[in-house]
Amino acid sequence: MGSPVSSLRTNGSLLEVEDLRVAFAAGGREVRAVDGVSYKVDAGSTLAIIGESGSGKTVGCRAIMGLLPAGAAISGSARLRGTELIGLSDAALRKHRGSDMAMVFQDPARSLNPTMRVGAQITEAIRTHRKVSRSEAHVQAVELLRLVRIPAADRRFYEYPHQLSGGMRQRVVIAMALACRPKLLIADEATTALDVTTQAQIMELLLELQQELDMALIFISHDLGLAASYADEVIVMYAGKIVEQAPAKRLFGAGGTVKMRYTRALLDAIPHLERPAHTELPVVSGRPPDPTMLPPGCSFAPRCPSAADDCRTTAPGLIEHAQSHRWACWHPCENGGAA
Ligand SMILES: Nc1ncnc2c1ncn2[C@@H]1O[C@H](COP(=O)(O)OP(=O)(O)OP(=O)(O)O)[C@@H](O)[C@H]1O
Ligand SMILES: [Mg+2]
Known part of the structure; x- marks a missing residue:
């Protein structure tokens, strides 16, 4: 069920993120936790940010909120209602947090x-x-x-x-x-620690509140099933980059057109009712890459069944190929990649 927000999309973009980058120094090496991420969030809409552990979902949102440790090197732009947040002083960011934007985390305890x-x-x-x-x-x-x-x-x-x-x-x-009454609420795995029934109740609550308060919602999750059920727009992240982005209807509707093998694998791993929500899922075969030693070319190539020589040498850029659908792949899936 997508949220009926089209009537609220009159104010244009509430949040505009452009070429956001966050790097950490880890044992003398650089971790590019967020590596050139750009997206927009319309007022009153719901964006799902999906990806495996370590893909940069949390760090990207914390950068926007001004909640990263002092050692993080942040660049790029994140404008909330036209106000640039990157580079603002702690005091100025504190004012925005709570009044314009707020974040809810996984563990309520x-x-x-x-x-x-x-x-x-x-x-x-x-x-x-x-x-x-x-x-x-x-x-x-x-x-x-x-x-x-x-x-x-x-x-x-x-x-x-x-x-x-x-x-x-x-x-x-x-x-x-x-x-x-923030205009932007970021929920970072806010339902992951809960059982399936409670998880659905909290997601429903967030969507109801979003409409009552005319608030935009970004929710971060491992679970593409939640995105399919609740989001207007979906961003899929891998190794710090957006690898696929599209309206949820385009990815999951009848004849959905997933283009990335990685997205397809996440889709195939949607938890079922008989599997508790917090169970570790065998999401995608292979392990997420070591962020300090990313391979040349496409970061997903070592795990991708469609990878060819070009994938291992040259990284594909994220390009809008069709109808608000962006993907970064040299050899995208045909027929949504369904088996
Ligand atoms: N304070 C830090 N110092 C060094 N590296 C960090 C720091 N915080 C995050 N990272 C690294 O940045 C990368 C992105 O982390 P992030 O927490 O955004 O992942 P995530 O997609 O939210 O994963 P999860 O689903 O497990 O929450 C990871 O490689 C992580 O190890
Ligand atoms: Mg996280």
């Missing part, structure tokens, strides 16, 4: 303080960004708990994180992220 009641934590999040009295913040915090569909919000306000289920804790974390 680690995002919450176990020794503080959840209501107090939300109140604190509100008062960090807005000058409101304690009593007004309390009222707003209870409203936020209701917004994320926590039953008996008045009572839950006084509970500690350990008194809540994993799904309820993630709702609290989402409530904190929404404290200042």
Whole structure:
């Protein structure tokens, strides 16, 4: 089910990322964690960023949020409503975080303080960004708990994180992220730690909130199945680069046209109901490459069944070949790569 957002796409791009690069020094070698990534996110739309572990999904989004460690070398551009975020001071970025953009992470337990009641934590999040009295913040915090569909919000306000289920804790974390009604919410594997049913509930909640608050949503996942169900647009990442990008309908609709073998393999690995969501999946045969020793040519070539000599010598660029569909491959799949 894609979200009905086309009516909201009137404000143009909310976020414009251009040639974003992030490098780390690791044991004397350079890790290009994000290597020339460009994309746009329309106001009110849903973008899924998909890829195997280590492909640069988190680092790219943390760069936009200003949440990378000091040693990271960042270049390129990320404009939110026209404001350049790359290179902004910590203080300026802190202002944007929470008010214009917010991020929710995988593990709700680690995002919450176990020794503080959840209501107090939300109140604190509100008062960090807005000058409101304690009593007004309390009222707003209870409203936020209701917004994320926590039953008996008045009572839950006084509970500690350990008194809540994993799904309820993630709702609290989402409530904190929404404290200042951001226009962009990034959910980084926000449902991965949850069971399949709760995962679906949280995804539905995020989409409902997105429409209620006219918010754009970027969600990061290993699971192309989630992208198929919930995204408008899908970006597939490998070794720091976007290797395929298209509207979800084009990739997954009837007669879907996946072009990359890697995307195809991710699609074939979609978890099934009988397999718990957090089980490690045999996603793609072979291992993700060592980021400090990427092969020449296409980084995926050593694992790709279609790789030919040209793939091993020259890296294909990401090119828009058809109808908003970009891919980076010399020998793309015919017929969506279906077996
Ligand atoms: N602080 C750091 N210092 C050095 N390398 C880092 C640092 N943070 C991330 N990396 C490297 O950057 C690359 C991209 O990491 P990133 O966390 O973005 O991957 P990911 O796609 O989010 O993976 P996962 O699905 O496992 O969360 C990886 O090779 C990772 O080891
Ligand atoms: Mg990650």
